[in-house]
Amino acid sequence: MKQVFVLLNIFITFLGLGFLGYEVGMLSAIHDWTWIHIPVLMSYFVVSFFLHIVIHEAGHLVAGLLSGYSFSMFKFLSFIWVKESGKITLKKQRVPGMLGQCLMMPPEKITTPPYALYHLGGIIANLIAAAGGYLMWMMAYPPLLKIGFLTFTVVGIILAMMNLIPVEPNDGMHLWKASKSIEYQIQFNQLLQIHAGMIKGKTGQELQELLYFVGKEPLTDGNNVTMLSLKALKHTEKFEFDQAEMILRPLWDQFDQLLDLHKFEVLKEYLFVLLLSHPDDDAVAEIVNNKWYKKRDKIKQADTKRVLATYAFIKENDFEKAIRLLDEAESYIKKAPTLTDQKIERELNNYLRKKIKEESSDSVTD
DSSP: OHHHHHHHHHHHHHHHHHHHHHHHHHHHHHHTOOGGGHHHHHHHHHHHHHHHHHHHHHHHHHHHHHTTOEEEEEEETTEEEEEETTEEEEEEOOOTTOOEEEEEEOOTTOSSOOOHHHHHHHHHHHHHHHHHHHHHHHHOOSHHHHHHHHHHHHHHHHHHHHHHSSOTTSHHHHHHHHHHOHHHHHHHHHHHHHHHHHHTTOOHHHHGGGOOOOTTSOTTSHHHHHHHHHHHHHHHTTTOHHHHHHHHHHHHHTGGGSOHHHHHHHHHHHHHHHHTTOTTOHHHHHHHTSTTGGGGGGOOSHHHHHHHHHHHHHTSOOHHHHHHHHHHHHHHGGGSSSHHHHHHHHHHHHHHHHHHHHHHHHHHHO
16 A cells, blocks of 8 residues: 555656646747756746745644644754743754654643644645645746746645655654544654653653553554654663663664654664664664765764764774764754753763763773
8 A cells, every 4th residue: 555655646746747847848938948947947946845845834833823732843954943931942953854844732631632733734734835826827927937936836736745645754644543543643642742841851751651652553653763762762861771772672673664754863872872782783883884874974963973972982992083072062962952852962971971081091091
């Protein structure tokens, strides 16, 4: 069934782009466009795509507010707007595979709050925006401007239709699972509360009561992966790396089945606890050679630098490099998206500095 949905995704994309290409070809023939116009046409597509990402997440925001939720976090590319102590603050975090996200705080004292409008909000927003683009296309006169509005319309429809298809991590899949399972509704509600708790600075231990696994879903289900990562967090923040490694090991064993937006995060955190518990494990070399791990150099944030520092310390025995990377990590801590992230990064940074100092002292003594 998944393959059918993937093919449907491809069909919708080619259908939309085919129609757009036909219109561009017709106008190009009439108005004698040349290769000089190609960059303009390509820029229309890129701008439309990113505009619709913002519109999609804004749709979730509005739909969430209408459903009784309150604002928690809005993400676009590496920029994150978080509500802390009643104020909206800007943070930065890059998650490979994730372009946008809007998280809300569910209504209090409701185990299964309204979910349909919240999940459909992004799709509805894309379609409304696309309808507006279509009207502008009908009314616009300059040919290049008409193509700009048509591109915006087609991209909006493609993204809306693709998100409606029930394939992870699309809204359509969340909506379908929620409509079929009360357990899934509870889990999604708990996840939103977890994110809200992390924004307030709650520890992994405090958040354990919100853990909720849907047994009939595979371990690699997006929500289950997040829950399992939180379970490991409880031990990581207490420097119990053996326990954290055992919890994350099943995710590494099924790495290829993970969603792309989870792969780097799982890889990074598993390597960290593995280096501090079983540094000679064969999985260390496998992770370092994994294509997802090679994205590390492009991601300048505290957690990534912390993992690189740990590798320099444990495997390369390069104390100076490790300290330099920890200094870099420290400079990014305040930009971490939640107070919980900031607290944990600060504690792990101090822990590693202490370990490096002890190790370097032993080396001098020897």
